[in-house]
Structure formats: C-alpha cells, structure tokens
Amino acid sequence: MDTIFALASAPGKAGVSVIRVSGPAALAAGKVLCGDVPKPRVAALRKLVGAEGAVLDEALVLVFDAGKSFTGESVVEFQVHGGTAVISAVLDRLAGLDGLRHAEAGEFTRRALENGKLDLTQVEALADLIDAETESQRKQAVEVLSGALGALVDSWRRDIIRAASLLEATIDFADEEVPVDVSDEVRGLVSNVHDQIAAQLSGLTAAERVRTGFEVAIVGSPNVGKSTLLNFLAGRDAAITSEVAGTTRDVIEVRMDIGGFAVTLIDTAGLRDTSDVVEALGVDRAKMRADRADVRVHLLEPGGAPVLAVRQNDIVLTGKADMSGETDGVSGLTGYGVSGFLDTLKGILQDLSAGAGVASRVRHRQVLEKGKDHLQAALVLLDDGPDLYDVASEEIRVAARSMSALLGYVDVEHLLDEIFSSFCVGK
Numbered sequence: 001m002d003t004i005f006a007l008a009s010a011p012g013k014a015g016v017s018v019i020r021v022s023g024p025a026a027l028a029a030g031k032v033l034c035g036d037v038p039k040p041r042v043a044a045l046r047k048l049v050g051a052e053g054a055v056l057d058e059a060l061v062l063v064f065d066a067g068k069s070f071t072g073e074s075v076v077e078f079q080v081h082g083g084t085a086v087i088s089a090v091l092d093r094l095a096g097l098d099g100l101r102h103a104e105a106g107e108f109t110r111r112a113l114e115n116g117k118l119d120l121t122q123v124e125a126l127a128d129l130i131d132a133e134t135e136s137q138r139k140q141a142v143e144v145l146s147g148a149l150g151a152l153v154d155s156w157r158r159d160i161i162r163a164a165s166l167l168e169a170t171i172d173f174a175d176e177e178v179p180v181d182v183s184d185e186v187r188g189l190v191s192n193v194h195d196q197i198a199a200q201l202s203g204l205t206a207a208e209r210v211r212t213g214f215e216v217a218i219v220g221s222p223n224v225g226k227s228t229l230l231n232f233l234a235g236r237d238a239a240i241t242s243e244v245a246g247t248t249r250d251v252i253e254v255r256m257d258i259g260g261f262a263v264t265l266i267d268t269a270g271l272r273d274t275s276d277v278v279e280a281l282g283v284d285r286a287k288m289r290a291d292r293a294d295v296r297v298h299l300l301e302p303g304g305a306p307v308l309a310v311r312q313n314d315i316v317l318t319g320k321a322d323m324s325g326e327t328d329g330v331s332g333l334t335g336y337g338v339s340g341f342l343d344t345l346k347g348i349l350q351d352l353s354a355g356a357g358v359a360s361r362v363r364h365r366q367v368l369e370k371g372k373d374h375l376q377a378a379l380v381l382l383d384d385g386p387d388l389y390d391v392a393s394e395e396i397r398v399a400a401r402s403m404s405a406l407l408g409y410v411d412v413e414h415l416l417d418e419i420f421s422s423f424c425v426g427k
Helices: 026-034 084-095 107-114 120-131 135-145 148-172 183-202 204-212 226-234 277-292 338-353 362-383 386-407 413-420
Strands: 003-007 014-022 044-049 055-064 075-082 100-102 214-220 252-258 261-267 295-300 315-318
Touching (some): 014 084, 107 120, 135 204, 135 261, 183 362, 204 338, 214 226, 226 261, 261 338
Antiparallel strands (some): 003 014, 055 075
C-alpha cells in the first residue's frame, strides 16, 4: 500500500493540530522530518525540519507499530502548533517525500477495515460518533463502535454456519448404516438466531430515530401560539409571529437537543378550511408532516378541541396561557408551562427509545430481514424431512452470507465508496 498523510484534526487555526502518516514508509518519513523518532507509544518533543534544514516547528511526535495503530499499519503522528502556515509547511514537506501522497476522504478508516481493525458496523458507528449532536446519539455510537453489534452478528454467523455444516455432514453420511440425526440441534440453532434477529429488527426503528432524530410537530388552529412556542424553545425568532391568523404558510423546522435526544421541532400552518390557495398548500403540508411526526403537540384555544385525532404519545395543551390563565396551558410569550411540557416530552422520547437495539441503519434492516427470511425458509424445509436437507443447508448458507455482508466481509464493495466519502480526509 501507499503511505498516506493528512491533517487529522479540524482545518483552520487551533492551539494544536494533528498530522497523521500511515503506511510502510511512515517511520522513514518521520525520521526525515525529525532525525529520529521516539519509541512506539511514547510521546516526545522533536524539531521538524524542512528540505533545506530550516526548523518548521517543534512538535509532539507519536509512533505506533504496525498492528497496534488505528489503521493497522505503521503510523506516525505529529502534534504541531495549529497555525495555518505551520500545517501547510509540514504537509508540503511530507508531499515532497518519495512514496507519500495525500490521503483520500475516509482512507485511514478504510485501511482500518481492510486490516481487520474495524468491521463495517464499527466504521458506520465511527461516522455516527463524529456526527453525534446529543448524548443519546453519542452513547449509541460508542456502543456500536465498541463492537457490540459486530460481536452479536458474528455470534449469529458462527451458529448458523455450524447448523449448515451439521446438515451437510448428515447429507455426506446419508448412505452409512448409522446416519446421525442432527435435526434437533440444527433447528435449535436456526430458531435461536431467527428469534434474535427478529428482536433486533423490532427495536431498529427506535434505534434509527435515536440516530437521526425524532420529529415533534406543533399543530392546531391558526393563531393559538404555535410559532411563538417554537421561537421560545429555539431561543430565537425562527418563525414569523403576528396576530393575523394564517401567518405561517410553510413548514418551519428547528433542530434541538431535548433531554439528550435529537429533535426536529416542526411549526406548521394553522389547520382550517381556507379559500387562500397558498394557505391551503400550507395546511396540506402541515397535515402531511403531522402524520409523519413521532409526537404531535396539539395547541388548543381555551375550551377548544384538537383539530386532528389525538394519537398515543401526543401532547394536548392550551395555548397562550398568559392570556387565558389556563393552568394546564403553555405560553411561548412568557414561558409559562414550558418546563412541564418539556418534562412530559422527555418522558415520551425516553419511552419511544426504550426498545432500541444496536442495529440502527436502513442497511442493517435490509440485511437482517434478508437473513431472517432465509432462516425461516430453512426451518420450513427442516420440517419436511431429510430429503430437503440440502436445500435447507443452502438457505442457511445464504443467511450466513448476509451476516458476513453486514460486517463488511463480503458483497459490500459497492457500498464502501459511499460510506467512506462521508468521512473527512484526515479520518
């Protein structure tokens, strides 16, 4: 492999910036820049020199042996002062060395996958950890990055490979005088994995919502305080407010952290019959987004009723409580009742996420559903007796290949460019 290098920390001015070099020529490159490199995993100060011997910077240098680094290759990291001129000078010096080139987006992580340091689920979790905005997203990403999903899938893979092997051994010895009946063990292995996959799929929607964020729509008749409440929660004037009914015509979204959960708070047009063509379009959009939302907050006029059917997990409140004096209401103008509303919403979000598993992506769902379907087919074939053991074995083997694909072992080459392109160059 080529030896690659890149800025591994965020671009721009900083107190310290990290430049990473990975590959077979990493140690040689380190020696060119600083004369001698420290022992592996022992940080030491070194002067970095340019091609003509001038000092570029004084940096903290770290060395990682092949097999003990993030990429699995020999790695040298330079922790330099984070001025743009310093960074450019060091990167230019590395670019001038034979056998070194700038890393492509995500190339360090891709090498970690190819060298067996991470499986594909951990690669995805690393991207999620970098993108995490809330505590729940961080916890979820750390759990998968630690190998929780990979270990679970690998255990399934081992069990169903054993099941297929037992069946094939029975087929091979079918002509012997005392063939071995392994059907009970095979059925137990396949059923157990099938049920575990089903359980993981049942919690996947909740896990995906934790990763991507919940949608909470504020709905109600015109001029009940929806936009004012949104602005109060956002801490800024995200939506135009006025006393004129029908001011909000389009869907307005604000991304927030509520109780450690990522939430997209949606302000919608007031729901009413109208002859105004533009307002009618807004009402249609409001109904569509409200139908898709995980939680709807119904704001009412005093003594009014919800304009949409109230679903489980919805919240019903009286709006403009500063004017009406409703004790169970909320006011986006004064903040009255907002704390209690947020506590209620946090509880609902916790309940919605309670069943979340470790699988959290559309790709995970597709692969797990495929594997589950093939295992179900195998169970049906097992009930039909030994004559169909060869077909049942193939169904189990296809399920095993699905598990391998989930971990990135087979049949995922077409996904890799898309996955790694989401990483920055230094990752």
